[in-house]
Amino acid sequence: MVEREQKIIGVIGQGRDCSSELLKKAEEVGWHIAQQGAILICGGLGGVMEAASRGAKKSGGKTIGVLPGDDKKTANRYIDIPIVTGMGEARNIIIVRSADALIAVGGRFGTLSEIAFGLAFEKSIVGLQTWENLENMIYRETAEEAVSTVIKMLALEYL
Amino acid sequence: MVEREQKIIGVIGQGRDCSSELLKKAEEVGWHIAQQGAILICGGLGGVMEAASRGAKKSGGKTIGVLPGDDKKTANRYIDIPIVTGMGEARNIIIVRSADALIAVGGRFGTLSEIAFGLAFEKSIVGLQTWENLENMIYRETAEEAVSTVIKMLALEYL
Amino acid sequence: MVEREQKIIGVIGQGRDCSSELLKKAEEVGWHIAQQGAILICGGLGGVMEAASRGAKKSGGKTIGVLPGDDKKTANRYIDIPIVTGMGEARNIIIVRSADALIAVGGRFGTLSEIAFGLAFEKSIVGLQTWENLENMIYRETAEEAVSTVIKMLALEYL
Amino acid sequence: MVEREQKIIGVIGQGRDCSSELLKKAEEVGWHIAQQGAILICGGLGGVMEAASRGAKKSGGKTIGVLPGDDKKTANRYIDIPIVTGMGEARNIIIVRSADALIAVGGRFGTLSEIAFGLAFEKSIVGLQTWENLENMIYRETAEEAVSTVIKMLALEYL
Numbered sequence: 001m002v003e004r005e006q007k008i009i010g011v012i013g014q015g016r017d018c019s020s021e022l023l024k025k026a027e028e029v030g031w032h033i034a035q036q037g038a039i040l041i042c043g044g045l046g047g048v049m050e051a052a053s054r055g056a057k058k059s060g061g062k063t064i065g066v067l068p069g070d071d072k073k074t075a076n077r078y079i080d081i082p083i084v085t086g087m088g089e090a091r092n093i094i095i096v097r098s099a100d101a102l103i104a105v106g107g108r109f110g111t112l113s114e115i116a117f118g119l120a121f122e123k124s125i126v127g128l129q130t131w132e133n134l135e136n137m138i139y140r141e142t143a144e145e146a147v148s149t150v151i152k153m154l155a156l157e158y159l
Numbered sequence: 160m161v162e163r164e165q166k167i168i169g170v171i172g173q174g175r176d177c178s179s180e181l182l183k184k185a186e187e188v189g190w191h192i193a194q195q196g197a198i199l200i201c202g203g204l205g206g207v208m209e210a211a212s213r214g215a216k217k218s219g220g221k222t223i224g225v226l227p228g229d230d231k232k233t234a235n236r237y238i239d240i241p242i243v244t245g246m247g248e249a250r251n252i253i254i255v256r257s258a259d260a261l262i263a264v265g266g267r268f269g270t271l272s273e274i275a276f277g278l279a280f281e282k283s284i285v286g287l288q289t290w291e292n293l294e295n296m297i298y299r300e301t302a303e304e305a306v307s308t309v310i311k312m313l314a315l316e317y318l
Numbered sequence: 319m320v321e322r323e324q325k326i327i328g329v330i331g332q333g334r335d336c337s338s339e340l341l342k343k344a345e346e347v348g349w350h351i352a353q354q355g356a357i358l359i360c361g362g363l364g365g366v367m368e369a370a371s372r373g374a375k376k377s378g379g380k381t382i383g384v385l386p387g388d389d390k391k392t393a394n395r396y397i398d399i400p401i402v403t404g405m406g407e408a409r410n411i412i413i414v415r416s417a418d419a420l421i422a423v424g425g426r427f428g429t430l431s432e433i434a435f436g437l438a439f440e441k442s443i444v445g446l447q448t449w450e451n452l453e454n455m456i457y458r459e460t461a462e463e464a465v466s467t468v469i470k471m472l473a474l475e476y477l
Numbered sequence: 478m479v480e481r482e483q484k485i486i487g488v489i490g491q492g493r494d495c496s497s498e499l500l501k502k503a504e505e506v507g508w509h510i511a512q513q514g515a516i517l518i519c520g521g522l523g524g525v526m527e528a529a530s531r532g533a534k535k536s537g538g539k540t541i542g543v544l545p546g547d548d549k550k551t552a553n554r555y556i557d558i559p560i561v562t563g564m565g566e567a568r569n570i571i572i573v574r575s576a577d578a579l580i581a582v583g584g585r586f587g588t589l590s591e592i593a594f595g596l597a598f599e600k601s602i603v604g605l606q607t608w609e610n611l612e613n614m615i616y617r618e619t620a621e622e623a624v625s626t627v628i629k630m631l632a633l634e635y636l
Contacts, residue, residue, distance in 0.1 A: 084574035088404040090249040097561035109279035113272045120268035243415035247563040256402035408567040427597035431590045438586035
């Protein structure tokens with residue numbers, strides 16, 4: 001029997017046109033997620049997704065990439081487990097549903113769709129340099145704060 | 160051969176807890192869509208979806224409902240063509256992709272996910288009493304203005 | 319209020335490498351579906367799907383095409399209402415769920431997946447020159463017989 | 478950087494009404510998959526899925542369950558990583574696409590849909606007491622033979 005004590009944290013954010021500052025933050029988010037013993041789930045592609053995955057792997061963590069296309073080779077090279085959907089943006093919903101909590105790092109309209117689903121499904125979501133002024137979303141300044149906030153929120157949920 | 164001159168306009172908005180004012184607006188939106196000779200597509204359930212469908216039927220129009228569940232009986236009674244997905248909220252993407260343009264009437268997080276996909280896919284979207292301050296979204300005050308704006312935007316796209 | 323008396327009949331079958339005999343049968347199936355006053359739903363692309371849609375339009379019927387890709391222009395020119403999913407083969411399930419009954423004409427593995435879902439969802443399915451020896455599937459030789467069988471089965475379901 | 482040397486093997490089969498012989502075979506299949514160092518992916522529910530997952534865990538392996546519903550608690554207790562889709566049977570496609578190769582153990586129409594997608598996507602599939610006489614599918618008698626055949630086929634693909 002599986003204990004399933006490992007939490008799954010989703011990282012959502014843009015796949016391209018990222019500033020180096022944003023990529024640094026995403027990598028730190030991934031690093032801290034792994035440090036906390038959680039599994040990272042993301043969209044499996046480039047930009048924020050790749051940086052976060054790299055951070056998690058540098059810290060010895062596990063990464064899941066839920067891909068929109070039909071070829072696992074499209075996963076970035078820091079993904080341990082590629083989930084191949086072939087369903088385009090519908091895969092965004094799978095990331096949100098599979099994550100115990102979410103961290104949004106930057107992001108455009110695709111990320112906004114994920115935030116919206118996350119809030120609709122009543123998941124804890126912490127935002128870093130992302131869509132602002134959304135009710136029920138918590139904003140933090142640093143990657144470390146974002147991850148520790150998410151971990152605390154999950155601990156409260158499972159009390 | 161089909162001429163496919165009929166445009167398909169999506170109406171997105173909340174399925175419950177609607178004020179009577181919002182329902183009135185939604186019904187007017189549906190009425191004007193049908194008056195313009197366009198087909199209405201929506202999520203097929205209650206609230207804004209039902210009111211807009213009722214408006215379209217009162218005006219002699221056609222309605223498509225893209226349902227999240229697996230039973231066409233869940234469609235409201237103003238839906239001509241129920242599309243049964245069994246895919247939950249993933250059906251939101253199908254509404255957005257199938258619509259030539261969209262009108263958001265009220266709405267919560269589910270609607271925000273649809274707006275986000277609409278903007279991601281570069282669809283024209285007009286908002287009525289809905290999520291504010293979104294770039295590339297056009298806001299109007301009345302149902303008639305919302306529909307006439309959408310029709311003009313589509314005419315420009317197809318010039 | 320919609321009476322929704324029009325049944326929706328799904329036509330499933332291969333999109334390419336069709337013999338002229340198979341295409342003729344598919345076109346006849348579409349023609350008879352429209353003659354019976356039913357709406358045709360299919361995958362919206364070429365081959366059997368296009369031939370059946372053409373038959374339905376020649377007979378003055380209505381056609382819905384549930385597309386795998388993200389562009390409605392991929393619909394064949396006999397589709398009145400393109401439903402754009404962007405979800406690849408997951409759209410097969412939507413065709414099956416939305417149809418009141420199904421007719422399989424020829425077909426390969428994609429069609430077999432649709433037959434399997436149809437049988438799983440306990441839909442009436444009639445086969446013409448298609449996957450053989452499947453329990454609960456009814457086989458017919460001509461398009462006219464296939465359509466009249468489906469219509470009778472639906473009448474029984476709704477008694 | 479991930480080496481991703483671990484193959485992912487899908488196990489498909491019915492979720493209920495399994496004979497004890499079938500469950501025994503499914504458990505052996507899971508056991509041998511883990512012995513070969515591969516990850517098991519399945520639909521995450523009961524019957525064949527649960528038995529195979531149990532076998533993999535007994536052998537120290539890793540298991541992924543791609544769930545149709547919207548609650549990870551529906552996963553059987555031998556699933557390490559629940560992927561929560563909320564997309565009903567559309568999740569069958571994700572299992573097939575994510576697996577490097579598949580083993581069908583028993584199964585009804587849902588399993589037939591997965592076999593059909595597997596063959597459509599040109600995946601290697603080995604069958605044990607399942608749908609018969611399908612071209613391009615390989616049949617074996619024992620769990621050990623089924624797994625060793627799948628492993629050999631994958632080795633050939635990656636030569």
